[in-house]
Amino acid sequence: MRRRSLATEASEEFHAPGPADFEFPELWGTFLTKPMLIIILGTVVVGLFFYYAARRGSLVPGKLQFAGESVYGFVRNQIAADAIGREGIKYVPYLATLFAFIAVLNIAGIVPFVQFPATSRIAIPLFLAIISWVIFNYVGIKRQGFVGYFKNMMFPPGVPKVIYPLLSPIEFLSTVIFRPVTLTLRLTFNMFAGHLVLLLCILGAEFLLIETQGVVGFAAGSVSLLFGIVMTFFEGFIQLLQAYVFTLLSAIYIGGALTYEH
């Protein structure tokens, strides 16, 4: 959207989209930018959705209640029950909220006129990952005790004692440091790359169709536009998938912290 005026002004050259497209001007103070606006809007949407879905729980659910129960049921049955087990039910509220929040912020990338996945700004996945990190470490320490938690994590049984100095740092780094980092990076850069691809397809199509004359430009522009539309649907799939993966991994980490019996 922002690029359109740029492209028509400098009608000669095509500006390839880049990291600069993820920087937005301040709308109000230094605080409110487009990604912030999307977060606030997304929070309100998720909150209202669950509030109205749960407000009048009836035996024969209406459309909204059905949608709400579908999301909740999906997280409970497909994520919590499988990754955590019987105890998983306790963590469903967090996981369902997490899933819905990430999904909405991701999907913002293909909603017309919004068209920016707020999760491609690293602060958002990072903070969500930190919340998951705090939860699974807290749960693990509470269940196994502080010493027991790190002992079970860093000293797998059935290994010659001499090798522990070699293995323990790896386990520690993998569990305590890498988990939040990989959670963050996986989500951020999936959204970042997806948004870049969409920008490239659509802006390329616009440039080729409007700025260049002739059959070649028209043909290439059409292909680019078509590809952009296909990629938009594909992005929608990726966006839901990444919300699922983030939630599933959070659940797996919680489940692992609860039952470390190797």
Add this chain to the structure above:
Amino acid sequence: MTPDPSEYSRREQANAWNAVSLIASGVLVWGGVGWLVAEWLDNQIFLMLGLLLGMGAALYLVWVRYGRT
């Protein structure tokens, strides 16, 4: 509520994620140590030794955690 085959596959999936993470950590930890030693002694062979040691240790760890039944 809990279909058993999917639970099995989910565990496998979790193990796969953890295994990748373990191998990356192994290479980073001991590769990092190897790099420091290499800088210190000004001999690049330690970087390679560290990387190999880390990868070997991580593979062993994956076997300990997930390979044995």
